[in-house]
Amino acid sequence: MSQPSTPIPTCPRALAQLLRVLPLAPLSLSLTAYSRRIAKHHPGLFRRLGVYGDRRFILDPTDLPIVLCLDPKGGRPRVQVLRQTTPHDARISGPLAALLGLVHGAYDGDALFFSRDLVIAGDTGAALALRNAVDDAELNLAQEIAAISGPFARPLRKIIARIEQHSGVFLTRPDDAPAW
Amino acid sequence: MVMEIVCPAGTPAALRAAVKAGAHTVYCGFNDETNARNFPGLNFDRSEMRAGIAFAHAHGAKVLVAINTFPRAGEQTLWHRAIADAHHAGADAVILADAGLLAHAARMHPDLRLHLSVQAAAANADIINYYAEVFGVKRVVLPRVLSVPEIAAINAETGVETEVFVFGGLCVMAEGRCSLSSYATGLSPNMNGVCSPASHVDYHDDGGVLDARLGGYTIHRTAKNAPAPYPTLCKGCFSAGEKTGHLFEDPVSLNAEALIPQLLKAGVTALKIEGRQRSKSYVAQVVGNFRAAVDALAEGRPMPKGMLTRLSEGQAMTTGAYRKTWR
Ligand code: SF4
Numbered sequence: 241m242s243q244p245s246t247p248i249p250t251c252p253r254a255l256a257q258l259l260r261v262l263p264l265a266p267l268s269l270s271l272t273a274y275s276r277r278i279a280k281h282h283p284g285l286f287r288r289l290g291v292y293g294d295r296r297f298i299l300d301p302t303d304l305p306i307v308l309c310l311d312p313k314g315g316r317p318r319v320q321v322l323r324q325t326t327p328h329d330a331r332i333s334g335p336l337a338a339l340l341g342l343v344h345g346a347y348d349g350d351a352l353f354f355s356r357d358l359v360i361a362g363d364t365g366a367a368l369a370l371r372n373a374v375d376d377a378e379l380n381l382a383q384e385i386a387a388i389s390g391p392f393a394r395p396l397r398k399i400i401a402r403i404e405q406h407s408g409v410f411l412t413r414p415d416d417a418p419a420w
Numbered sequence: 421m422v423m424e425i426v427c428p429a430g431t432p433a434a435l436r437a438a439v440k441a442g443a444h445t446v447y448c449g450f451n452d453e454t455n456a457r458n459f460p461g462l463n464f465d466r467s468e469m470r471a472g473i474a475f476a477h478a479h480g481a482k483v484l485v486a487i488n489t490f491p492r493a494g495e496q497t498l499w500h501r502a503i504a505d506a507h508h509a510g511a512d513a514v515i516l517a518d519a520g521l522l523a524h525a526a527r528m529h530p531d532l533r534l535h536l537s538v539q540a541a542a543a544n545a546d547i548i549n550y551y552a553e554v555f556g557v558k559r560v561v562l563p564r565v566l567s568v569p570e571i572a573a574i575n576a577e578t579g580v581e582t583e584v585f586v587f588g589g590l591c592v593m594a595e596g597r598c599s600l601s602s603y604a605t606g607l608s609p610n611m612n613g614v615c616s617p618a619s620h621v622d623y624h625d626d627g628g629v630l631d632a633r634l635g636g637y638t639i640h641r642t643a644k645n646a647p648a649p650y651p652t653l654c655k656g657c658f659s660a661g662e663k664t665g666h667l668f669e670d671p672v673s674l675n676a677e678a679l680i681p682q683l684l685k686a687g688v689t690a691l692k693i694e695g696r697q698r699s700k701s702y703v704a705q706v707v708g709n710f711r712a713a714v715d716a717l718a719e720g721r722p723m724p725k726g727m728l729t730r731l732s733e734g735q736a737m738t739t740g741a742y743r744k745t746w747r
Contacts, residue, residue, distance in 0.1 A: 288431075288461050289461065290460065290461070291460075292460060292461070342699075345433070345699065345700050345701050346701060347699075347701055348698060348699040348701045348702040348705075349698075349699055350650075350697070350698055350699070350702070351702065353648055354647050354648050354649070355647060355648075356630070356642075356645060356646075356647070356648055359623070359625060359630075360623055361623055361624070361625065363619075364618040364619070364621040364622065364623065365460045365617070365618035365619040366460070367618075368459060368460045368461060368618045369460035369461035370461065371461065371699075372430065372431060372459070372460065372461030372462050372697075373461045375431060375433060375434070375699045375700060376431035376432060376433045376434070376461075376700075377433075378433050
């Protein structure tokens, strides 16, 4: 049977190049603060991780020269942006657009796995728990950013909508419009 | 008559997505060994179940609670408590497989509607009528080993409603009896609610070739860029004698969409979608697709063509035993 052609967008080269030179420590600090905000607003996400709440996850956007190391720490998460991987329990790899689409509920994790757009390594149970917990949390990452941007929230929302429209990457949670 | 769409929900978000997408009924389970999808990060705690049922009822949908594993001797309390909690939460029915649990539910919760799980593998009218007479079972979920004429023959001989799977992962053995997962991992869907438990699954990328291991056994190797299947033994690729191939079943998903008119004629009441382990994105798309199909059928319109290949295991689909001859 033929597959519908809905290719997952890849990151623009410029972003990959920028990340090669950008200092990563401030990025890690901001992402940690951001993830703690998410933890505060979505406590269910970390509860759902259950026994996997103390595992270390590597999220690897394969089209970028960095990986994210997530320590959920039972609801006080820490995120590190790294150029190289570090010891971990589970690793989830795929194009950034696939990972963001997964977070926003636009893509189905198993479908991404069947199509080989998503690769899981290490502790499969931990990776599954994270995926299921994130799917239930109904996150909207762009909205979370806008919420802490004070007077810049409105223009920021506009810019995000523009980027989303042009790139086909799910930066927000589509209401009732899953891609597949 | 509009056939009832019975839709899976592994999380409260998936339940809401299913209801919004038009599911008449949603089935789900508690986050423990009492249900056959006891996966990490999945299922409902007690308060989520109460809220989910209230949400579904407020939108005119029903909720069935699957308590369809087989209790271990001496530990029945966990299963008994699950039935009582589902009843108090307002469940429209519980889906049970074990005869002892059915007896307990019939005795202790006489006004709770009982459905017979596919895990009971009730595949003929005699045994279905027995469950109805002895325990008051109102509906049976038929195993995925029957052809459409066999389903019609069963319906002709029983007053019990029948529910059949129309989409999702295929369990190809007599359900509730398959020991393949136990053999490789010590855990099974029947006793622990997990076939091929994630804790025993290992993936290795070998130069683009995906190696899937279950309990240390390599069960298939997927070529670079080829669609990957679930790591279940029944879909494994084995060598026997001179031949290498999928011994039990190809890694494909069930899609009986095209058979819905025949299933209606065969007297089927409800169409079940597999996939409590799937995301709300899957749920919304599959439910929307099947709801549109049954609505079109009820109104005498041509059924819309679905676009569900991408969501299917191995990205390939089959009509399963409904139209199948066994190897
Ligand atoms: S091994 Fe296959 S047939 Fe057996 S329980 Fe698992 S999915 Fe079903």
